[in-house]
Amino acid sequence: DGGITQSPKYLFRKEGQNVTLSCEQNLNHDAMYWYRQDPGQGLRLIYYSQIVNDFQKGDIAEGYSVSREKKESFPLTVTSAQKNPTAFYLCASSIDPGEAFFGQGTRLTVV
Amino acid sequence: AQSVTQLDSQVPVFEEAPVELRCNYSSSVSVYLFWYVQYPNQGLQLLLKYLSGSTLVKGINGFEAEFNKSQTSFHLRKPSVHISDTAEYFCAVRGDSWGKLQFGAGTQVVVTP
Numbered sequence: 001d002g003g004i005t006q007s008p009k010y011l012f013r014k015e016g017q018n019v020t021l022s023c024e025q026n027l028n029h030d031a032m033y034w035y036r037q038d039p040g041q042g043l044r045l046i047y048y049s050q051i052v053n054d055f056q057k058g059d060i061a062e063g064y065s066v067s068r069e070k071k072e073s074f075p076l077t078v079t080s081a082q083k084n085p086t087a088f089y090l091c092a093s094s095i096d097p098g099e100a101f102f103g104q105g106t107r108l109t110v111v
Numbered sequence: 112a113q114s115v116t117q118l119d120s121q122v123p124v125f126e127e128a129p130v131e132l133r134c135n136y137s138s139s140v141s142v143y144l145f146w147y148v149q150y151p152n153q154g155l156q157l158l159l160k161y162l163s164g165s166t167l168v169k170g171i172n173g174f175e176a177e178f179n180k181s182q183t184s185f186h187l188r189k190p191s192v193h194i195s196d197t198a199e200y201f202c203a204v205r206g207d208s209w210g211k212l213q214f215g216a217g218t219q220v221v222v223t224p
Contacts, residue, residue: 004154006154033211033212035214040120040216040217041216042117042201042214042215042216042217043155043201043214044214045211045212045213048211056211058211088152090154090155092155092212094212098160098162099145099157099160100145100155100203100212101157102147102154102155102156103154104153104154105152105153105154107152
């Protein structure tokens, strides 16, 4: 079945650690996105990538980094510079001009 | 750049009653419009989309939406809701050039018997 797989489903981070969230898609979509979701704030765009080896900052990119070395993969690293990383993270992919398809999300908690 | 405003943060509704969720957008270019639903601790699922053509769009689970270009709106409606429609609903917009998908803040629908 085609789709988007995010892992892990739950992730715990200690203060000062970097962590990487995985996102893989087998839909052959060119575009991929990372969103952060906090209660009452909807989805805020962190980074997006339209093609391999290219990506753009979204509205809240500070403290995050991404790579797009393969069409299927768009991992997100939450760095120690992100001071409030506890949130629900959603990965999506799309073709232009169609809709985005979402993974099931990763819930990141700082402990 | 685009932006999306969902006018209601929460909408309580009785089972079998109609519901309307309001969405307004701003954009300097033509847009594509979407409504998504999210159940707790899950990803987003597409309800319906407007890309072109008829301004009345029908989606899954009995939902429909109407694109109104002059009022820059894309309101979502369902004539009779079920308990299972309790969820958060998001309106989203994308400009016609390649780029980011912008979401509204969401509307929480709570259906009670």
